[in-house]
Amino acid sequence: MKVHGLIMSPNVRKVIVALNAKGIAFENIQVFPGTHTPEFLKISPRGMIPAFEDGDFAFSDSAVIMEYLEEKFPETSLMPSGPKNRALSRWFTEYGGSVVFPPCGTIFTQLMANPYYFKRPTDQAAVDDAITEKLPPILDYLESHVPDTGFLFGELGVADISLLSPFINAEYGGYEIDAAKWPQMAAYYQRGKAHPAFMSTLIEEDKLRQAIMAQAS
């Protein structure tokens, strides 16, 4: 099985953390965001990472890939049981991808990717908007939903992975969840990062991050 995409991308990381949590072996093919070669567009028609290959079957989108993994390898399940909890799990997965990811992505792009890799200026107004306007209501909402201990449905699942992964990128841009304002979220984020599936991913990711940063400087 092959995951196409840069591990530092929040959406690629989601798939890799899910694979690690399930204990499934895979190969990570480093495809940078914005790769629009005809070959890559065949497996990811929107030209976005991640894309996934399982033998001669290939497709894209992190949420779809995680659902596929869940159906193909149900043994270590990353989804709760019962229609209500499964609906909630899908909702938080969607919320992570469509609502949490954009402002966290902005912080990462503007404060890490642009200055250190692309050598482009930082759009400070976009960063300020992400930090002061976009993220607070998101954190307020999540603060009332995340548990005191463990994860949304007990063990780490796709919903947690989807909510937490974007914050890793925000942290690369220097953002920290304010534990005085959002204590539950700050603690939940630290628990997520300390989970073996996240930890092993972040160790691999750090090697690549250092290499990219070294090349860029």
Ligand SMILES: N[C@@H](CCC(=O)N[C@@H](CS)C(=O)NCC(=O)O)C(=O)O
């Ligand atoms: N809904 C997609 C979003 C994927 C996505 O936004 N990927 C970004 C990197 S994190 C990307 O490929 N951006 C390049 C582009 O927009 O051209 C998923 O969850 O896989």
